[in-house]
Amino acid sequence: MRYLDKTVVGLSIAFLVLLFADFFMAEWVRFMGLQSLARGAVALGLLVLWRTGLVSFGHALYFGIGAYAAAMLTLVGYHDAFFLVFAGTLASGILAYLLGFLLRRYRGIFFALLNMAFSMILYGVIVKTEELGSTDGFSVLAPTFLGYAPEGEAVQTTLFLFTLFFTYIVTVGVHLYLKTTLGGMSMAVRENEIRVEYLGYSAEKVIHVKYVFSGLVAGFGGAIMALAIGQVDPDSMANWNVSGEFVFITILSGIGNVAATFIGAFVFELIRTYAFEYAPLFWQLILGGSLLAIIMFLPNGIWSLVDRLRKSEG
Amino acid sequence: MNFTNKPARAALLATGLAAAIGFSAGAANAAETVVMAVPTFLTGAGAPAFGVPARNGAEVIIEAINKGTLPAPYDKSGKGLAGRQIKALIYDESGGGVKQVAEFRNKVQKQGVDLFVGYISSGTCAAITPVAEELKMLTIFPICGTPRIFEEINTNPKYVFRTMGHATADGVAEAHYVKANLPDVKGYTGINQNYAWGQDSWRDFDLAMKQLMPSVPASDKAQWPKIFSGQYGTEISALMLSKEPLVHSSLWGGDLEAFIFQGAARGLFRKKKLLFSVADTSVYRLGKKAPIGAIIGARGPYGIFAANVDTPLNNWFRKVYSDRYSTLPVGGSYQAAQGVLAAKFAYDKAAAANGGKFPSKDQVIAALEGATYQGIAAKVHMNRSNGHQAATKHMIGVLEWDKEAGGPIMTKVTEFGPDCVMPPQGINGTEWLKGGMKGAKC
Numbered sequence: 151m152r153y154l155d156k157t158v159v160g161l162s163i164a165f166l167v168l169l170f171a172d173f174f175m176a177e178w179v180r181f182m183g184l185q186s187l188a189r190g191a192v193a194l195g196l197l198v199l200w201r202t203g204l205v206s207f208g209h210a211l212y213f214g215i216g217a218y219a220a221a222m223l224t225l226v227g228y229h230d231a232f233f234l235v236f237a238g239t240l241a242s243g244i245l246a247y248l249l250g251f252l253l254r255r256y257r258g259i260f261f262a263l264l265n266m267a268f269s270m271i272l273y274g275v276i277v278k279t280e281e282l283g284s285t286d287g288f289s290v291l292a293p294t295f296l297g298y299a300p301e302g303e304a305v306q307t308t309l310f311l312f313t314l315f316f317t318y319i320v321t322v323g324v325h326l327y328l329k330t331t332l333g334g335m336s337m338a339v340r341e342n343e344i345r346v347e348y349l350g351y352s353a354e355k356v357i358h359v360k361y362v363f364s365g366l367v368a369g370f371g372g373a374i375m376a377l378a379i380g381q382v383d384p385d386s387m388a389n390w391n392v393s394g395e396f397v398f399i400t401i402l403s404g405i406g407n408v409a410a411t412f413i414g415a416f417v418f419e420l421i422r423t424y425a426f427e428y429a430p431l432f433w434q435l436i437l438g439g440s441l442l443a444i445i446m447f448l449p450n451g452i453w454s455l456v457d458r459l460r461k462s463e464g
Numbered sequence: 465m466n467f468t469n470k471p472a473r474a475a476l477l478a479t480g481l482a483a484a485i486g487f488s489a490g491a492a493n494a495a496e497t498v499v500m501a502v503p504t505f506l507t508g509a510g511a512p513a514f515g516v517p518a519r520n521g522a523e524v525i526i527e528a529i530n531k532g533t534l535p536a537p538y539d540k541s542g543k544g545l546a547g548r549q550i551k552a553l554i555y556d557e558s559g560g561g562v563k564q565v566a567e568f569r570n571k572v573q574k575q576g577v578d579l580f581v582g583y584i585s586s587g588t589c590a591a592i593t594p595v596a597e598e599l600k601m602l603t604i605f606p607i608c609g610t611p612r613i614f615e616e617i618n619t620n621p622k623y624v625f626r627t628m629g630h631a632t633a634d635g636v637a638e639a640h641y642v643k644a645n646l647p648d649v650k651g652y653t654g655i656n657q658n659y660a661w662g663q664d665s666w667r668d669f670d671l672a673m674k675q676l677m678p679s680v681p682a683s684d685k686a687q688w689p690k691i692f693s694g695q696y697g698t699e700i701s702a703l704m705l706s707k708e709p710l711v712h713s714s715l716w717g718g719d720l721e722a723f724i725f726q727g728a729a730r731g732l733f734r735k736k737k738l739l740f741s742v743a744d745t746s747v748y749r750l751g752k753k754a755p756i757g758a759i760i761g762a763r764g765p766y767g768i769f770a771a772n773v774d775t776p777l778n779n780w781f782r783k784v785y786s787d788r789y790s791t792l793p794v795g796g797s798y799q800a801a802q803g804v805l806a807a808k809f810a811y812d813k814a815a816a817a818n819g820g821k822f823p824s825k826d827q828v829i830a831a832l833e834g835a836t837y838q839g840i841a842a843k844v845h846m847n848r849s850n851g852h853q854a855a856t857k858h859m860i861g862v863l864e865w866d867k868e869a870g871g872p873i874m875t876k877v878t879e880f881g882p883d884c885v886m887p888p889q890g891i892n893g894t895e896w897l898k899g900g901m902k903g904a905k906c
Contacts, residue, residue, distance in 0.1 A: 386562030
C-alpha cells in the first residue's frame, strides 16, 4: 500500500465525484471546470519547478505551442481530440527538451526572464504570421473522440471527461514521482546544489527532467484550452501576461500538494468570472487585490488552509 | 513541512463545493425582460475614442426604448422590445478573442442572455461568429469591419447579423473619392494594423484603386504595426521617406490618436496627404489637434457626417446624447445605436406578425432578415449575405476647422449610395473588386 496515501485517495475520490458530476453540472460550471483543469495542469508543471526553487515567467510559451499545434492540426483536417492533445503535448515537450539544455544552466531571475524572452519570441512570430490570423488568431472546430462526433452540449461533456481522465493520471503520477528519490531531489537542489552534486546527482539533469515535464503539461493544458474554447489567439495563449496568470495560480494554490493547483485554478476562474460580472470596469483590480490578500494572509497559498485544518484537529 | 500526507477530506470538500455550485445555479431569467448583452471596449486603447462613445450611444437608445420615448418612426410601437423591458449587461470587450469567446459562453450559459448587440473589433467578431452560431444565439454586430465574417467564416449565417457596411464599402468609397478629388496623385502607401480589419481595409482600398486608377502605383512598403501598439516612430520614419504622396490608414481609437500626435510632431501631415477611414471619432476629442485637411471617413454616414441630417430621430439623438455626455456623438455612438435599433425594429415587427404576442427567437430573426429599417442617420438595408449583412450609404470628406463656429466641420463631402460601395448579394467582395465592380450603381 506504499502508493495509496491520502493524496492519492483524495484525488481518486475527487476524480470519481467529478466524473459523475459531469453529467449534471450547469454548462457554465463545466466550462469553467475545463478551463481550470487546463490552467491547473500548467500550474502543476510550475509547482514541480517551484519546488526546485525555479520560477518561470514564460510558460505561456508551452501553453501557446500546445494550443497552436492542436489548432493548426485542425486546419489541415485532423479533429480527433486524442491525436490533437497528444500532438500539442509532444510539441511542447520537444521544445522544452531542446530549450532545457540552455535554461538548466540558469537560476533565479535569469531563469524566469529567459523563459519569458523565449515565450515572447513565439508571441512575436504568431503576431507577424497573417496565415495564423495575426493577433486575431483563428477558430477551432469541435473535436471528435475516436470517431465519436458529439454535438451541442455533449462536446463539452465529453471533453470534460477526456480532460479529467488524463489530468487525474498525470496528477497522481506527479504526486508519486515527487515521492521518489529523483522527485525528492527537487528540494535538495533548491536548498543546496553543491551538496546534491557531491551526492553524485547532476543538479542540471534534475532540473532538465522537471523542465521537460513542466513543458509537457503546459502543452497539454494549452491543447485542452484550444479545444474547450474553440479559439486560439496570441494574447490569450502566448503573451507574457498569460505566463503571469500561471504564476498567479501557483501562488494562489501554494506548492504544498498537487491537488492544490487545480483548486487554485478553479478559485482563480471563480474570482475572475464574478469580478468581471459585477465590476466590468475594475475586474483587474479585484484580481490583483485578491492576489495581494493571498500573499499577505495565506503566504503558503490556499493549501495552507488545509494544513491549518489538520493542525487544529491535532 | 510534510508535502505528501494530506487529508482526502480537503479534495472531497473542494469537489463537493464545486458540484454544489454547479447544481444550484441555473441560468435564471425573469420572464418579463429581454436580457441584452452589450460588449464594447471599456478599458484599453479601444475604449476612450470608440468603446465608450459606443456604449453611450447604446445606453441612450436602450433607455429610450425602455421608457418609450424614441421619436418617429419608433414612437408608435410602445415601450421595450415587443413590450418587454431591456435588461442591459454592458461589459468589457478587451482581452482578445479567446477571452471574449469564453465570456460569450459564460453570458449565455450563466446569465441567460437573450441576445447580444455589440463587439467593435473585427478580431472579436471573427472569433465570436462560430460560437454564436453553435450556441444558436441571436447576435447583432453593430460595428466590426472585416468582410470575412460572412465571406469566409460563415457564408450561411442564421443567428449573426451585422447592421453596417464592411471594409469593402470603405475602400471603394475612398478610392472613388481619391479619383474625383486627387486625379493627379502619384502613388499611395498605407499604415494599417496587422489584424483582420487593417489587412482587409488595405486590401480593399488597394483593389478598388487598381480598378479605378490603374496607372497609380501602390507602395510595396505599406506599414503594418500591431494593434494597440501605440508607438509609431519607425512607421512614421518609413512613411516620411516613402515617395508616395498619399497615405491610407484605417487606424482607429487610441492607436489613431497616438499616430496623429506622433505624426503631427514630426511634420508627417505637412509632407503627405492622409486618408483616414475611421478618424471621425477623434474630431471632437482632439479639436484643433485633429488632422485638419486630411480626407476622413466615419465608415458610413455617421458622427460628424450626420451633423446636418434634419430628422426628428437624429435631432433627438444628438441632443439627448450631448446633454448627457457633454460631447457630440461620434461614429461609434451612431453605429452602436443603430445596432440596438435593429433589435427594436425586429422584435416589434415580429410581435406584430405574431398577433401582438411576444415573438420567438426564430420569428425575430425572420423579421430582421432582409429588412430595411431606419437607423439614426440613414436607412439600413439588410440585403446582403442572405439578409444578414447591412448596406448603407457612405460619405467621405475633408476635415476643416470652422473658425466662426469654433469647431470641426466636414467640407467637400461626397455621398455614395449603398449599391455603389457594397458588393452585391451573393458575391465575395474581393472577387467583385477584381472583376471590376460589376453591378455597382454610382
